[in-house]
Amino acid sequence: MDDAELFERIRSGDTDALNRLIERHYDSIRRYCYWKTRRADLAEDLTQETFYRFCRSLPGYTHKGKCRAYLYTVARRLCGDALREQPPEPMEQVPEAKLGSSLSAEDEAGAHFQSKELQRVLRELPPELQEAVILRYSYGLRYREIAAVTGVPLYMARIRVERALTAMKKRMREEDSDEHEPERARQAAAGSPCSEA
Structure with missing residues (x-):
């Protein structure tokens, strides 16, 4: 029903x-x-x-x-x-216990944002982008509902979600490349002709 x-x-x-x-x-x-x-x-x-x-x-x-x-x-x-x-x-100060x-962990931020990495990247977003992406993907609201909840036009609700996702993807790519940079530098140094001299 x-x-x-x-x-x-x-x-x-x-x-x-x-x-x-x-x-x-x-x-x-x-x-x-x-x-x-x-x-x-x-x-x-x-x-x-x-x-x-x-x-x-x-x-x-x-x-x-x-x-x-x-x-x-x-x-x-x-x-x-x-x-x-x-x-x-702040979440950093809330004890795990x-x-x-x-x-439950699912209640903390919704099923889609379980990983600590995703939660951290999400917290780096401006509040209006955080809220838009949480409402969309954790609580399943449609863009029209997000617009009604946040008091913005429909197009702005959609833009906020898209901006949030773009910013999160960019940040995660940057972090991924930062993690692999020391390994690449080590490999480059090991394989460079100058290192053999």
């Missing part, structure tokens, strides 16, 4: 349909809040507040196929407010 069908049932007073809708989106919103704040307890609170506000807005909410984008927009605003009050701990006990 898709979101539209659930909304029809919610409108007719079916609380089970509301619970199913919340269950469908809860984990991804929680992971997003965690990615934004880097605090599991705060992410849980913000997720609950997101769904509380969503439920409060249901009487005036008109479903147009954008429920997921609406939830991410609410979560993004709540995270922004929370971060203005208290900035997140704290991450492991509060959320």
Whole structure:
């Protein structure tokens, strides 16, 4: 059953349909809040507040196929407010044990960004590019949804994702060539005629 069908049932007073809708989106919103704040307890609170506000807005909410984008927009605003009050701990300072006990590795940044190398390269991007690529590839949002969540035109959402991917690929190629440079220099020195003299 898709979101539209659930909304029809919610409108007719079916609380089970509301619970199913919340269950469908809860984990991804929680992971997003965690990615934004880097605090599991705060992410849980913000997720609950997101769904509380969503439920409060249901009487005036008109479903147009954008429920997921609406939830991410609410979560993004709540995270922004929370971060203005208290900035997140940098990932380098968050102990591994704290991450492991509060959320699984998949929750940390999404299934597509598991490797430490990818996470590091991602953190080097400007925040708006980080968010665009995370929303696209970790949470599966379409460009139109990313545009709605971040408040930019559709073309800008697409450009941000493309720029992020280009920058990440470039950085990883640079690092790959830097890793192989000492080996190449050693091989060149071993094979050069000057080294035999």
